[in-house]
Amino acid sequence: MRVVVAPDSFKGTASADRVAAAVAEGWRRERPTDDVVLAPLADGGEGTVESFAVAHPGGVRHDVEVDGPEGPATSTWLELADGTAVVELASASGIELWGTDQPFLASTYGLGEVIADALDSGATRLLVGIGSSASTDGGAGMLAALGARLVDADGDAIGPGNAGLAEAAVLDLSTLRPPPPGGVVVLCDVSNPLLGPSGAAAVFGPQKGAEADDIPLLDDNLAHLASLGSVDPSTPGAGAAGGTGWALLEWGAVIVSGAAALGRELGLPDLAASADLVVTGEGRFDAQTASGKAPAYVAALAPGRAMLVAGTIEADVSAFMATVDLVDLVGRERAFEDTLDALGEAGAELARLVIEGMGS
Incomplete structure (x- = not known):
């Protein structure tokens, strides 16, 4: 058998x-x-890089020191032979790196730093696994790390995490680093929209320490961020990883099933x-x-x-x-x-x- x-x-x-x-x-x-x-599989969350390494044993690992959700963290991305970089949010901005119950403060800045390192190394295409997130910041931290300007009414950078979104007055993507020539593919295990009862705050916020009374404010802050962008917050997958899916869509990415993508590789x-x-x-x-x-x-x-x-x-x-x-x-x-x-x-x-x- x-x-x-x-x-x-x-x-x-x-x-x-x-x-x-x-x-x-x-x-x-x-x-x-x-x-x-x-x-062994992954669906975009923790283990995504390792699973691709199994499928591509000649891949080159790169370790990057990043600003994790609670301080310095080491994230690893994988360089494939064709120039594709495989990045996972979990090792840079993941929930396993977040030991508090303050859901308004966690940021995806570390994920942006890993992506930037892959681009600096000449990646021609990006595969980004976004499961196991610690944050509900709508991917604002990631966008900031990639050069976007998210500022308050005085032109100052907003604070980290979901809490900072309430201060945002301008989301300027003109300074955002361009995606690699081969594009950005997001490996995602959920199809939730950004907002509402099926959105990032309502469904995933409790896993990140949010109490029932926190959910409406988390959702309102995400809605405010979405009002500054161009992507429809109801897009399937926009609510993945605390709204990181929405931010990656703003960058021009496409979202696919993480499990199916890795399954094909294997x-x-x-x-x-x-x-x-x-x-x-x-x-x-x-x-x-x-x-x-x-x-x-x-x-x-x-x-x-x-x-x-x-x-x-x-x-x-x-x-x-x-x-x-x-x-x-x-x-x-x-x-x-x-x-x-x-x-x-x-x-x-x-x-x-x-x-x-x-x-x-």
């Missing part, structure tokens, strides 16, 4: 490549003769077509998963042959022939504190289900 293991990362606990290796190890304990192929459609079973997963499988996250993409590639492992399962899993919830399998403490070992148990459990009659 041929089995393809194509999970996303388990945010904050294990990268996609380590998740895939752990699940595969558990599977092989039960079914040692199976051909198990690893294809040859996953062909791998899935040739596999008897495909195993995917993520840390929390919830209602947002169906909007473009990696497990939903994988399930669509292997209808009737997809299996799922997740830290917790909180949504309909009818698209999968078998599932394992780590918390149910090994308990909450072990699932979160010894995730890789628990994932090995999950891989073994899925293999046992096959042995017991789900298809061998």
Whole structure:
């Protein structure tokens, strides 16, 4: 039997490549003769650069010191042979770098610094993964780092984060660095608009420490920023990464499904077509998963042959022939504190289900 293991990362606990290796190890304990192929995925969030490095082993890594959401951070981007630069927001302006509960202050300035470094190095095309954001600043910090002027009525630069947006009087993009000649492609796992009940503040703000009373002000500040630009805030994906999608659209970028783009790089459609079973997963499988996250993409590639492992399962899993919830399998403490070992148990459990009659 041929089995393809194509999970996303388990945010904050294990990268996609380590998740895939752990699940595969558990599977092989039960079914040692199976051909198990690893294809770790990402959907634009953390692990995007690493997943592209798997697909392009000749890629050159560049480390950049940036202004992260809470101080200095080191972000890595990947230079591909054709001049494409792969950049991820998570390592520059990501939620894992943000340890406070002040949702009005986090900025995407670090992401702009990484992009600028790639441009300075001669990148001819940009792939930008924007998942796992810490901020709700509408990408204002990123635009500023790339040369845009976002100033108040006195001509002074506004403050960082969403809070600074309330002071903005002018968004001048005439000084913004031009995109590379091959364009900018945004890898995104959601299609949310910038504003409203499905927007950046309402849907993602609570994940970044926003209380219910904060949401209207966060949203109003984003609306004020949008009024200074030209991109329709209702554009799908504009609300991704706290509105960073909107800012990148202002720069002329196009937004695509991150999981699908990386899947093509890995040859996953062909791998899935040739596999008897495909195993995917993520840390929390919830209602947002169906909007473009990696497990939903994988399930669509292997209808009737997809299996799922997740830290917790909180949504309909009818698209999968078998599932394992780590918390149910090994308990909450072990699932979160010894995730890789628990994932090995999950891989073994899925293999046992096959042995017991789900298809061998």
